[in-house]
Amino acid sequence: MSTLFAFLVREPTIGRASPRRSGASPRQSRVKPGLAAVLGAPAAARVYRSFVMDLCERFSGLSVRSRVLAYAPRGARKSVELLASRHWRLMQQQGSTRGQVLASLCEYAFRSGHQRVVVLVTDCPTVPDSFVIEAFDRLLVDDVVLGPTTEGGVYLVGLSLERPELFLGFDWDGEGVFDALVDRAEAFGLVLGLVPHWYDVADAAGLERLESHLRALGVAGSEGLPKRTATLLGRLRQTE
Numbered sequence: 001m002s003t004l005f006a007f008l009v010r011e012p013t014i015g016r017a018s019p020r021r022s023g024a025s026p027r028q029s030r031v032k033p034g035l036a037a038v039l040g041a042p043a044a045a046r047v048y049r050s051f052v053m054d055l056c057e058r059f060s061g062l063s064v065r066s067r068v069l070a071y072a073p074r075g076a077r078k079s080v081e082l083l084a085s086r087h088w089r090l091m092q093q094q095g096s097t098r099g100q101v102l103a104s105l106c107e108y109a110f111r112s113g114h115q116r117v118v119v120l121v122t123d124c125p126t127v128p129d130s131f132v133i134e135a136f137d138r139l140l141v142d143d144v145v146l147g148p149t150t151e152g153g154v155y156l157v158g159l160s161l162e163r164p165e166l167f168l169g170f171d172w173d174g175e176g177v178f179d180a181l182v183d184r185a186e187a188f189g190l191v192l193g194l195v196p197h198w199y200d201v202a203d204a205a206g207l208e209r210l211e212s213h214l215r216a217l218g219v220a221g222s223e224g225l226p227k228r229t230a231t232l233l234g235r236l237r238q239t240e
Contacts, residue, residue: 002066002116003066003115003117003136004065004068004116004118005059005064005066005068005117005119005120005132005136006067006117006118006119006120007052007056007059007068007069007088007119008070008101008120009070009071009072010031010072010073011073011080012031012048012049012052012079031044031048032044032048034202034206035048035207038207039207049083050125050229050232051226052080052083052084053083053084054125054228054229055127055226056083056084056085059120060087062129062132066089066114067089068091068105069084069090069091070093070105071093072092072101074092077092091108093105098167098172098173099167102121102157105117106162116136116158117160118132118135118139118156119157120132121155122153122198122200123201124198124201124210125210126213126217127156128198131156131196134195136158139160139193140160141191141193143161143163143190143191144159144166144181144193145158145193146194146195147196147197148178148194149178149200150197150198150200151200151202151206152176152177152179153200154177154178154181155198155200163188163190166181166188169184170184210233211237214229214233
């Protein structure tokens with residue numbers, strides 16, 4: 001069965017520069033505004049780049065027919081292309097909301113002949129490969145698969161049939177995204193599957209959890225250690 005794996009990314013740039021931990025407005029960063037409030041916009045952009053590069057490298061070996069890096073905003077192709085390898089096809093995101101982007105991406109996938117689609121919607125660099133593989137396996141039976149975050153959102157969505165309306169009609173920037181998707185899956189009569197919870201890295205608490213996890217992975221000598229992220233965060237902490 002034809003499969004497509006996609007990863008949503010944004011251009012890893014900032015607005016005007018600001019010193020780290022200066023209390024600068026998160027609006028100065030195009031990505032990770034919660035981390036920009038903690039680290040400063042320039043460092044948050046560097047951290048985001050490391051997240052994306054680690055994930056692109058790790059999932060470049062995933063056994064799927066198509067591998068897509070869906071980027072935004074328009075015109076960001078060149079900067080995003082620097083973060084990926086030849087194993088990824090770049091595609092501009094279509095839509096002004098997360099729901100519209102996911103709906104458009106899934107419509108493209110099914111109209112291109114793919115029968116199972118999994119989209120990684122988080123950039124946490126420690127998401128286990130096994131969770132993504134499990135999502136594809138579950139889609140052999142389930143209509144929709146969700147990977148819930150510990151914060152009430154989702155880090156992964158998957159479909160085995162074309163139902164783009166699943167992602168529309170609610171606020172993806174609000175609370176309870178996971179609950180909203182479960183409600184809609186039930187309302188549409190879809191067979192729902194779940195993969196294990198994982199955490200997001202969008203604020204100070206998420207960053208602290210990531211750093212603790214990276215330390216444990218390093219001590220354990222794990223092959224799953226996102227090396228770029230671990231090295232960068234270590235250097236940032238040394239300069240405090």
